[in-house]
Each structure stands twice: as structure tokens, then as C-alpha cells.
Amino acid sequence: MTTLHPLSQVTPAAIEALLDAAFGADRHGRTAYAVRAGTEAVADLSYVCLDNQKLVGSLQSWPVVLTTPDHRRMPLIMVGPVAVTPEHQSQGIGNQMTRVVAQRLDLAGVSAMMIGDPEYYEAFGFRSGPASDWSLPGPVEPERILLRAASGSQWPTEGELGADLLRSED
Numbered sequence: 001m002t003t004l005h006p007l008s009q010v011t012p013a014a015i016e017a018l019l020d021a022a023f024g025a026d027r028h029g030r031t032a033y034a035v036r037a038g039t040e041a042v043a044d045l046s047y048v049c050l051d052n053q054k055l056v057g058s059l060q061s062w063p064v065v066l067t068t069p070d071h072r073r074m075p076l077i078m079v080g081p082v083a084v085t086p087e088h089q090s091q092g093i094g095n096q097m098t099r100v101v102a103q104r105l106d107l108a109g110v111s112a113m114m115i116g117d118p119e120y121y122e123a124f125g126f127r128s129g130p131a132s133d134w135s136l137p138g139p140v141e142p143e144r145i146l147l148r149a150a151s152g153s154q155w156p157t158e159g160e161l162g163a164d165l166l167r168s169e170d
């Protein structure tokens with residue numbers, strides 16, 4: 001039986017080891033890291049998954065902002081990395097964590113994006129296409145920029161995505 005808990009339930013080093021196991025130790029060069037550089041994970045939208053006290057998964061979310069060509073700042077959440085230890089993958093843990101973050105985003109009425117495989121994340125409302133022309137601070141396959149627009153929200157097709165340092169200092 002796996003259960004979700006705040007990130008603070010485990011040490012930062014344990015989460016780093018989990019991310020190394022899931023993504024490889026070279027993961028820090030990925031564009032997703034550059035997008036949210038300098039921010040802190042949003043506590044209410046980030047958690048670890050424990051199986052009898054053992055860390056088996058983590059999901060972190062970050063404050064980011066899209067700056068439109070006419071200089072409007074549009075805050076949203078960046079979800080990810082979503083990670084499950086290799087020996088616990090394909091047991092529904094990624095699904096459990098992503099479903100919960102989607103429910104929390106809906107409750108809060110907040111839009112989110114992520115860089116990920118649309119084949120996996122579209123089941124949770126993340127769409128490939130609407131954000132594929134956004135500019136990110138590094139290489140990215142356009143179809144892997146996924147947007148989960150909050151109900152009633154409108155997102156421009158162009159803009160520059162980066163860390164929301166103003167919100168991170170709150």
C-alpha cells in the first residue's frame with residue numbers, strides 16, 4: 001500500500017538519489033531544470049510516495065511564468081519531475097501521484113505545464129500542441145511541452161517560459 005506525503009517526510013538527499021535512479025545523474029542539464037532555476041518546490045503540489053516507509057516515488061511542482069510578446073506575465077505551475085524507482089515502475093505509482101496533482105490543480109483553478117511524454121500525461125489533462133511554440137531556455141521537443149489549462153483560462157501560443165522568482169520569494 002503506497003501513500004503520499006509532503007516532501008519534508010524524507011531528506012533532500014533521498015529525493016536526489018531517487019531522481020538519479022529514475023533519470024540518470026546527468027539530468028541537471030535538462031531544459032526543465034533551467035526553466036525553474038532558482039525557485040523552490042511548491043509544497044502543496046509536491047510530494048513523495050512511500051511504501052512502508054520506503055521512498056518509491058516523488059513529484060515536484062514549481063512556480064514558473066510565461067512572459068507574452070506584449071510583456072504580460074502569466075504565472076503557472078511547472079509539474080515534474082515525476083519519478084518512480086525503477087524497481088517500482090508500472091505499478092500505478094506515477095498514475096497515483098499525477099492524478100492527485102491534477103485534482104489539486106483543479107481545486108485551486110490553476111494552470112500547469114510540464115515537459116513530458118504526451119502518451120503518458122494526456123490521461124491527466126496535459127495537452128501537447130497549445131504550448132508547442134513557447135520559448136524555453138534550452139532545447140526541447142515541441143510536442144513534449146504539455147499544457148494543462150485551468151477551466152476557462154486562455155493561453156497564448158507564444159511566450160517565454162522561465163522561473164517565477166517573484167512568487168518563489170513569497
Ligand SMILES: CC(C)(COP(=O)(O)OP(=O)(O)OC[C@H]1O[C@@H](n2cnc3c(N)ncnc32)[C@H](O)[C@@H]1OP(=O)(O)O)[C@@H](O)C(=O)NCCC(=O)NCCS
Nearest residue numbers: 022023082083084089090091092093094095116117119120
Ligand atoms: C514515467 C513514470 C513516472 C511512470 O510512472 P509508473 O509508476 O512507472 O507508471 P504507471 O504504473 O502509473 O503506468 C504504467 C503505464 O504507463 C506506461 N508508461 C510509462 N512511462 C511511459 C512513458 N514515458 N510514455 C508512455 N507510456 C508510459 C507504461 O508502459 C504502462 O502502461 P501499461 O499499463 O499499458 O502497461 C516512471 O516510469 C518513471 O519515473 N520513469 C523514469 C523517468 C522517465 O522516463 N520519465 C519519462 C516521462 S517524463
